[in-house]
Amino acid sequence: MPKAQILIEALPWLTRHNGKVVVVKFGGNAMIDEDLKAAFAQDVVFLRHAGLKPVVVHGGGPQINAQLDKQGLISEFKAGLRVTTPEAMDVVRMVLAGQVQRELVGLLNEHGPLAVGMTGEDAHTITATKHSPQIDGELVDIGRVGEITEINTGAIEALLADGRIPVISSIARSADDHHVYNVNADTAAAALAAALGAETLMVLTDVEGLYADWPHSDEVISRLTVSELEKLLPELSSGMVPKMEGCLHAVRNGVTTARVIDGRVQHSILLEIFTDEGIGTMVVPDAPQGGAK
Ligand SMILES: Nc1ncnc2c1ncn2[C@@H]1O[C@H](COP(=O)(O)OP(=O)(O)O)[C@@H](O)[C@H]1O
Numbered sequence: 001m002p003k004a005q006i007l008i009e010a011l012p013w014l015t016r017h018n019g020k021v022v023v024v025k026f027g028g029n030a031m032i033d034e035d036l037k038a039a040f041a042q043d044v045v046f047l048r049h050a051g052l053k054p055v056v057v058h059g060g061g062p063q064i065n066a067q068l069d070k071q072g073l074i075s076e077f078k079a080g081l082r083v084t085t086p087e088a089m090d091v092v093r094m095v096l097a098g099q100v101q102r103e104l105v106g107l108l109n110e111h112g113p114l115a116v117g118m119t120g121e122d123a124h125t126i127t128a129t130k131h132s133p134q135i136d137g138e139l140v141d142i143g144r145v146g147e148i149t150e151i152n153t154g155a156i157e158a159l160l161a162d163g164r165i166p167v168i169s170s171i172a173r174s175a176d177d178h179h180v181y182n183v184n185a186d187t188a189a190a191a192l193a194a195a196l197g198a199e200t201l202m203v204l205t206d207v208e209g210l211y212a213d214w215p216h217s218d219e220v221i222s223r224l225t226v227s228e229l230e231k232l233l234p235e236l237s238s239g240m241v242p243k244m245e246g247c248l249h250a251v252r253n254g255v256t257t258a259r260v261i262d263g264r265v266q267h268s269i270l271l272e273i274f275t276d277e278g279i280g281t282m283v284v285p286d287a288p289q290g291g292a293k
């Protein structure tokens with residue numbers, strides 16, 4: 001009976017999410033443990049077989065750092081973004097598209113012919129121009145870091161229609177020259193979720209969710225509206241900035257809920273989608289939308 005109860009608890013969520021696009025961002029920090037990676041692949045395949053349309057967008061910050069170190073190149077972040085020289089861009093592209101994405105595709109495809117890897121360069125999926133962030137009021141040159149100007153969802157939609165699971169690396173084609181741009185993976189996932197009209201954006205990371213008073217307390221904010229989030233944004237730091245900006249962008253542009261969840265908890269995706277006990281932080285639109293979990 002307990003097993004049947006667990007299955008039946010999922011029924012309303014199965015009904016609600018049937019046929020919906022879910023963009024799952026898998027962060028480099030949650031990707032270090034082999035068991036977690038395998039559980040992540042199981043969850044995504046489970047979503048697919050349960051009638052959802054998962055799209056995976058992956059990061060790989062720690063993996064890029066390791067490769068830059070090996071090649072004796074310096075890793076530096078400004079405004080939360082990697083300063084990307086042309087040499088570093090080659091490494092970013094090689095690690096994301098050639099290593100991390102291949103590994104995820106391999107893990108997913110242990111369950112069947114499902115995953116297809118691509119980068120934002122493919123079929124003009126993500127187009128960007130040079131991004132120069134403002135630091136202390138000054139525009140700063142951080143090299144080949146892109147600001148997304150256009151998303152073309154055609155290739156992803158074709159894969160979804162064919163029953164596949166797209167696995168996308170956060171690299172963009174350039175709108176203004178013949179090179180490519182490095183895009184933060186949270187930002188890319190949010191932009192794709194909005195453009196795809198996804199129901200859910202789920203950002204897996206290495207903390208329980210958004211802490212109300214980080215680093216002083218580990219109290220997690222479980223639910224907040226876009227207006228509440230907007231007020232909070234200037235107080236946020238480091239890795240949480242692109243994540244929460246991404247959640248804001250996604251929900252402002254039609255995604256029903258954006259969630260930041262703990263990628264260190266095995267099967268956190270399933271718990272979040274199919275059980276009554278949502279975990280982590282959920283961002284919802286201002287006007288209550290009946291039924292968002
Ligand atoms: N308010 C906050 N709540 C939670 N984490 C925060 C907060 N502010 C900053 N952080 C930091 O953000 C990190 C997550 O971002 P990041 O390291 O970029 O992860 P990922 O590799 O998953 O993208 C956390 O490990 C934590 O150190």
Ligand SMILES: CC(=O)N[C@@H](CCC(=O)OP(=O)(O)O)C(=O)O
Pocket residue numbers: 026027028029058059060061062064080081082092145146170182183184185186
């Ligand atoms: C511009 C920029 O900073 N790009 C990121 C892309 C990878 C990423 O975002 O990885 P995580 O999700 O693991 O942090 C980088 O070079 O590290």
